[in-house]
Amino acid sequence: MKALLCTEFGPAENLKYSEIVSPEPKENEIVIQIAACSANFPDTLIIENKYQFKPNLPFSPGGEVAGKIVKLGENVSNFQIGQRVFALCGWGGFAEEVCVGSDRVFPLPDYMNYVDGASLMYNFGTSYHALKNRAKLQAGERVLILGASGGVGLAAVELAKLMGAVVIAAASTDEKLEICKEKGADFTINYDKEDIREKIKEYTQNKGIDVVYDPVGDKYAEPALRSMAWNGRYLVVGFAAGEIPKLPFNLALLKGCSVVGVFWGQFSNLEPKESQENIMELANWYKEGKIKPHVFKTYTLENSAEALVDLRERKVIGKAVVVCNAELVKESLVFEKKEEKSKRIFRDFEEIKAAVGEVIGESNWLKITQNIINDFAKSTFDQQWIHVNPSMAAQTPFGSTIAHGLLTLSLSPRFLNEIYEVKNSKMGINYGSDKVRFLKPVKVNSKLKMVAKILEVIESANNGLKMKVEATYFVENNPNPVCVAELLSVIY
Ligand SMILES: NC(=O)c1ccc[n+]([C@@H]2O[C@H](COP(=O)([O-])OP(=O)(O)OC[C@H]3O[C@@H](n4cnc5c(N)ncnc54)[C@H](OP(=O)(O)O)[C@@H]3O)[C@@H](O)[C@H]2O)c1
Numbered sequence: 001m002k003a004l005l006c007t008e009f010g011p012a013e014n015l016k017y018s019e020i021v022s023p024e025p026k027e028n029e030i031v032i033q034i035a036a037c038s039a040n041f042p043d044t045l046i047i048e049n050k051y052q053f054k055p056n057l058p059f060s061p062g063g064e065v066a067g068k069i070v071k072l073g074e075n076v077s078n079f080q081i082g083q084r085v086f087a088l089c090g091w092g093g094f095a096e097e098v099c100v101g102s103d104r105v106f107p108l109p110d111y112m113n114y115v116d117g118a119s120l121m122y123n124f125g126t127s128y129h130a131l132k133n134r135a136k137l138q139a140g141e142r143v144l145i146l147g148a149s150g151g152v153g154l155a156a157v158e159l160a161k162l163m164g165a166v167v168i169a170a171a172s173t174d175e176k177l178e179i180c181k182e183k184g185a186d187f188t189i190n191y192d193k194e195d196i197r198e199k200i201k202e203y204t205q206n207k208g209i210d211v212v213y214d215p216v217g218d219k220y221a222e223p224a225l226r227s228m229a230w231n232g233r234y235l236v237v238g239f240a241a242g243e244i245p246k247l248p249f250n251l252a253l254l255k256g257c258s259v260v261g262v263f264w265g266q267f268s269n270l271e272p273k274e275s276q277e278n279i280m281e282l283a284n285w286y287k288e289g290k291i292k293p294h295v296f297k298t299y300t301l302e303n304s305a306e307a308l309v310d311l312r313e314r315k316v317i318g319k320a321v322v323v324c325n326a327e328l329v330k331e332s333l334v335f336e337k338k339e340e341k342s343k344r345i346f347r348d349f350e351e352i353k354a355a356v357g358e359v360i361g362e363s364n365w366l367k368i369t370q371n372i373i374n375d376f377a378k379s380t381f382d383q384q385w386i387h388v389n390p391s392m393a394a395q396t397p398f399g400s401t402i403a404h405g406l407l408t409l410s411l412s413p414r415f416l417n418e419i420y421e422v423k424n425s426k427m428g429i430n431y432g433s434d435k436v437r438f439l440k441p442v443k444v445n446s447k448l449k450m451v452a453k454i455l456e457v458i459e460s461a462n463n464g465l466k467m468k469v470e471a472t473y474f475v476e477n478n479p480n481p482v483c484v485a486e487l488l489s490v491i492y
Contacts (some may be wrong), residue, residue, distance in 0.1 A: 425491050437484050
């Protein structure tokens with residue numbers, strides 16, 4: 001089989017794409033045919049002999065894989081050949097196959113593709129454990145996330161938002177911060193050009209930060225610690241910038257805050273029940289579309305050293321993923337495609353007329369991010385704080401900002417376009433709406449969809465057809481509509 005091998009400790013450029021023998025499982029071991037393997041920060045250290053685990057040479061980096069079981073060792077009774085799984089193997093993942101202890105292998109749910117399966121657990125598991133079990137994060141609290149566009153950082157942004165916090169994301173470029181906003185960050189700090197303490201004072205109206213999530217360390221730690229609120233929790237997650245900060249202890253006294261260590265691997269060993277509970281919650285959130293790993297780029301196995309170079313050079317946003325078997329990955333994407341709603345196709349105007357009174361379909365879900373709300377506020381000059389100021393909005397009964405009612409309505413052309421298509425039509429104009437009612441607020445990060453029913457069609461001038469469509473908008477997990485409108489359009 002093919003594998004990317006570390007034959008001598010050193011930088012990623014020294015790794016060699018090689019042919020080696022396929023592994024054979026010993027007792028309690030499983031051999032997985034790897035579909036995808038993600039790159040994590042420890043992979044950049046392990047090849048330089050700077051990590052806590054030191055495998056014997058030669059070995060392949062790559063500690064988080066998803067794929068299919070091809071061989072079972074003796075005494076493995078709870079898995080089957082052909083089963084889809086993911087595994088935290090430590091190393092060996094930048095290869096076509098890997099041999100792993102069965103206690104590190106987990107069934108991959110059928111709704112999860114292999115790329116996500118290889119990208120979810122390490123980052124989301126760490127960040128959820130940190131925010132839930134270590135910080136005991138409460139809705140409405142203010143969280144600062146350093147290195148917010150990195151693997152664990154971006155997962156923390158998405159999870160903290162989902163847990164109802166006000167999220168301040170800090171990273172080194174505006175491009176990285178844009179993605180953080182898409183994942184739910186309410187505020188951003190570019191710590192390469194902005195002052196961390198000043199921005200925190202501004203964003204929190206001098207109240208300070210309740211929870212700091214720090215996977216970076218180095219020079220960013222002290223200003224973050226100095227910005228903490230009373231009873232705050234400073235989460236020590238990692239030291240990606242290299243230097244382990246030595247902080248003045250008096251700050252913990254003055255701030256009345258706690259410095260809390262996070263070690264996800266040890267948590268899963270020592271508290272397996274709690275860890276399993278977290279994994280189930282994360283899997284459910286993934287299934288409901290509430291969390292999703294952000295895949296920065298995929299790499300072939302032959303070029304997989306580049307993934308580690310990109311990680312080392314701070315280029316990666318979210319996850320870098322090596323596709324070890326393109327066929328398996330493609331196969332696993334089929335499920336997601338099936339989830340996309342298929343369009344209703346009308347071949348001519350007669351078919352539209354025949355559909356009067358019918359529900360013709362529903363759109364896909366669209367997540368209404370703070371970014372979308374901010375853009376709408378900017379273009380309509382409607383900057384009311386309930387839409388654009390997350391920390392003030394967090395104090396209201398909504399608990400977060402809400403979308404403008406007209407923003408929901410303005411998405412109608414997009415949704416209609418997903419719902420139906422008229423073949424051979426030259427032009428369609430959505431020219432108005434009638435009887436619009438906004439029934440419930442749409443909170444930030446809700447998922448919105450439209451259900452469309454044709455109410456009426458009339459022939460109009462220039463061989464056109466006027467349509468009246470009843471559009472009903474829903475947010476996820478709520479059977480009651482948030483908005484109902486009659487949309488008017490004409491097709492030529
Ligand atoms: N405690 C635990 O249980 C646990 C679990 C998983 C990971 N970790 C640790 O958490 C840290 C982050 O892991 P990750 O997978 O999220 O890594 P990552 O994807 O590489 O993200 C690290 C982030 O740190 C920032 N950074 C600042 N200076 C850097 C430098 N000199 N080199 C590299 N990055 C730098 C980068 O963002 P900017 O460019 O925006 O600054 C980067 O996005 C690592 O130390 C890892 O070992 C700990």
